[in-house]
Amino acid sequence: MTFETQGLRRVVNNPALSAAQKARALSIEAENAMPYPQLDAETHAALEARVICDMYEGHAPYRPRYVLPDYGVVLTCGSDWLELPVPQTLDEAINTLMIAYHHVPSVTGMPVYVGQLDDLLLPFCEGVSDEALYQKLKLFWRYIDRVLPDAFLHANIGPSDNRVARTILRVDAELGQIAPNLTFRYDPAISTEAILAQAIANITICSKPHIANHPLHAATFDARGYGIVSCYNALPQAGGASTLTRINLLEVAKRSHDTDDFLTNTLPQYVALNVRLAQARIDYLFDQSGFFDSFLVTEGWIDRGRFTAMFGIFAMAEAVNHLLLKSGNPGRYGRDAEANALGHAISARLTDLVAAQPMRNVWRDRAMLHSQAGLSTDTGLTPGVRIPYGTEPDPVVHVLALAPHHQYYPSGISEILTLDETxxxxxxxxMDLCKGAFASGFREFTANIGGNDLVRVTGYMIRLSDVARFNALKGARTNTTALGAEAAKLTAILDRKPRVVAYELAAGADR
Amino acid sequence: MNLPQARIAKILLWSCVDGPGNRLVLFLQGCNFACAACHNPHTIGQCNDCGDCIPACPTAALSLAGGRLHFDPARCTQCDDCLAACPISANPMALPYSVADILTLLHRHRAFLSGITVSGGEPTLQTGFVTALFAAIREDPDLAGLTCFVDSNGHLGALGWQGLLSVTDGVMLDIKAFGPALHLAMTGRSNARSLASAKIAHAAGKLYELRYLIVPDQTDSPGEIARLIRFASDLGGPQRIRLNAFHHQGVRGVAADWLSAPRQAVEVVAEQLRHAGLGPVIVPAVWL
Known part of the structure; x- marks a missing residue:
């Protein structure tokens, strides 16, 4: 074994990390001391050059990146493995969920999905007073934030207007916690104006929830449904995503003679390599890790056939501007019609290329395209297909410039609209902006209100006051604050007013 | 039919401070007041084609052709240097728009909007255009549900309001001051018509919001606030009032030396109004 002990020592002695955070960082170092899954030379070279990227998920995939259990199974059947009876009361149901969460892995070490909570809890609410429901959910919410303090952890509610959804919105605004992250699924045919208004009012208080365009998502998935988890990832429920590998479109553009070469030769080449990278990781997970022998599969919480491969892209803005500049055109992605049209054409091309690559052990045999929200180390690169920080037009023009992209990214895409405090x-x-965005084809609506302490960085929530405190080296209680602090320093996210970065402890927070 | 055109300084597709919901806002060029405290002084005058702004433009977006000033929006980088160069507080970037132009914009952005607000400048100086536009919106089934608002200083006469109010859903009316001498000093005009306009709009059930600007040591005296309370109370029924706080952003000339209205002073006035049974009273969401 050749551990680089200096790095380990740095983790152990870091005064800003708790003992649990150190244990987690040490486990990542241990995993990465093992050799990487077997890659061909071409894929290996592209990964080393970071034209394609594995999100620093680790060298030995022993659990999927994102797991979205159907918690309805444990609530209706109990669990033999966990020796849990079928819950009969709301207290028992919430207690069962709290136990269940501890057995659901993800790339972050914590669950990224805590369920479609109103559907799960409503059957237990008969005879429970509004006040009792409020008290119980408040304690549940506090438990999630204090025990699973990771902002990638995501709860879903809606589209119906119901007591649980309303109470969760009330509690969420009142507590202003980073966890859980929250999505309200909006369907104009089912949701009431009143509950949408309550969700929107919450956004002006704590920049949560996200609003998901439910009819669009529902049509993408099947009868077992979907969940929104982590940073705006839409994934099959009772499944998830085995891995997320991504392409740096700017690096691909730099390796192209011109736009035509990019679309015809270079992009197809790197799409194929990114698929190979994902397949190597998936093969390890399915064929060697033993993950799918777990009780989660045998008891039916998850189905091994429902795990997708997320095919991420980022730096669309820089790629488009780079390609236009090669042809002597000073492109301004997000502002000029020609630049925007090239972006849309690249997204359409990516869709065709990804659809032409069959994969093994992947839901519906094809990867799902994803507009990736960024890593805290992505200096100078814009997440996904977003418009670069500080150059955004007004929110309406902003939405219209990006809306045509949304049809191409079924496993998630989001733009954070930063609105001033007025x-x-x-x-x-x-509400008008949200409805306009959905009418224009947006899959997700996410807004930050300037001046909120609670802000969205790239997909998760951080408290600005936590960032300030962390920078003063007082340490932070939550895992994602370290990432947010690093992202703020490296990627100018707070210039824009808040944005998103992703979690990557090994590559990021401790460097 | 030959519909009137308007000279418009700026169009916004996103505004959350010009009435309920998101509104498309037209800032019409030209004003009949000359307020020292104006935050948009370049919307007061009308261009007289003098050409003094042309050398100020770094991208040659301005030129004279046949004695008329020509503005090329494609070359403009919105640096606003021409506004500072204009000797008469006009705006060389203001462009003429037809009713059809604005209807096209509304159709394109319908899903994002609660309505349209005409502001300025003083929009009632171009009442013919505004009335024709609002009437056309009402007749267009694809624009059903959009509300039409006017943000005015109230200097329009009673006859003018008659036609305009018939196609207007809401009026936001600025009262700059209540004491006649103070109003004259602040705006260059009497406030008699402004006060009358508030009553007319209120009687028609269309006074959405009364607006009052707090300028320290001028409009915040106990006498002024007492008159504001009396005036609003005399209208009868609850009246939405927005208190604006004077700040220096965009202000030119003598008012640049005035004090900004501190939050606490505005909150005190707001509390007095609420105590008198008025409201809702809206104070600024952001303090500069």
Whole structure:
């Protein structure tokens, strides 16, 4: 064994990390001391050059990146493995979920999905008073934030207007916690105006929830449904995503003579390599790790056939501007029609290329395209297909420039619309923006209100006051604050006013 | 039919501070007041084609052709240097728009909007255009549900309001001051018509919001606030009032030396209004 002990020592002695955070960082170092899954030379070279990227998921995939259990199974059947009876009361149901969460892995070491909570809990609410429901959910919410303090952890509610959804919105605004992250699934045919208004009012208070365009997502998935987890990832429920590998479009553009070469030769080449990288990781997970022998599969919480491969892309803005500049055109992605049209053409091309690559042990045999929200180390590169920080047009023009992309990214795409504080006095304007975005084809609506302490960085929530405290080296209680602090320093995210970065402890927080 | 055109300084597709919901806002060029405290002084005058702004433009977006000033929006980088160069507080970037132009914009952005607000400048100086536009919106089934608002200083006469109010859903009316001498000093005009306009709009059930600007040591005296309370109370029924706080952003000339209205002073006035049974009272969401 050849551990690089200096790095380990740095983890152990880091005064800003808790003992649990150190244990987690040490486990990542141990995993990465093993050899990487077997890659061909070409794929290996592309990964080394970071034209393609494995999100620093680790060298030995022993659990899927994202797991979305059907928690309805344990609530209706109990669990032999966990020796849990079928819950009969709301207290028992919440207690069963709290136990269940501890057995659901993900790349972060914590669950990224805590369920479609209103569907799960409503059957247990008969005879429970509004006040009791409020108290119980408040304690449940506090438990999630304090025990699973990871902002990638995501709860879903909606589209119906119901007591549980309303109470969760009330509690979430009141507590202003980073966890859980929250999505309200909106369907104009099912949701009421009142519950959408409550969700929108929450956005003006704590920049949560995200609003998901439910009819669009529902049509992408099947009868077993979907969940929104982590940073705006839409994935099959009772399944998830085995891995997320991504292409740096700017690096691909730099390796192209011109736009035509990019679309015809270079992009197809790197799409194929990114698929090979994902396949190597999936092969290890399915054929060697033993993950799918777990009780989660045998008891039916998850189905090994429902795990997708997320095919991520980022730096679309820089790639488009780079290609236009090669042809002597100073492109301004997000502002000029020609630049935007090239972006849309690249997204369409990516869709065709990914659809032409069959994969093993992947839901529906093809990867799902994903507009990837970024890593805290992505200096100078814009997440996904977003418009670069500080150059965004007004929110309406912003939405219209990006809307045509949304049809191409079924496993998730989001733009964070940063609105100034004046909108707090007029939440109806945010509602208009949300409805306009959905009418234009947006899959997700996410807004940050300037001046909120709680802000969205690239996909998760951080408290600005936590960032300030962390920078003063006082340490942080939550895992994602370290990432947010690093992202803020490296990627100018707070210039824009808040944005998103992803979690990558090994590559990021401890460097 | 030959519909009137308007000269418009700026169009916003996103505004959350010009009435309920998100609104498309037209800032019409030209104003009949000359307020020292104006935050958009370049919207006051009308261009007289003098050409003094042309050398100020770094991208040659401005030129004279046949004695008329020509503005090329494609070359403009919105640096606003021309506004500083204009000797008469006009705006060489203001462009003429037809009713059809604005209807096209509304159709394109319908899903994002609660309505349209005409502001300025003083939009009622171009009442013919505004009335024709609002009437056309009402007749267009694809634009059903959009509300039409006017943000005005109230200097329009009673006859003018008659036609305009018939196609307007809401008026946001600025009262700059209540004391006649103070109003004259602040705006260059009497406030008699402004006060009358508030009553007219209120009687028609269309006074959405009364607006009052707090300028320290001028409009925040106990006498002024007492008159504001009396005026709003005399209208009868609850009245939405927005208190704006004077700040220096965009202000030119003598008012640049005035004090900004501190949050606490504005909150005190707001509390007085609420105590008198008025409201809702809206104070700024952001303090500069």
């Amino acid at each position: 909108v707090k006095a007029n939440p109806a304007a945010v």
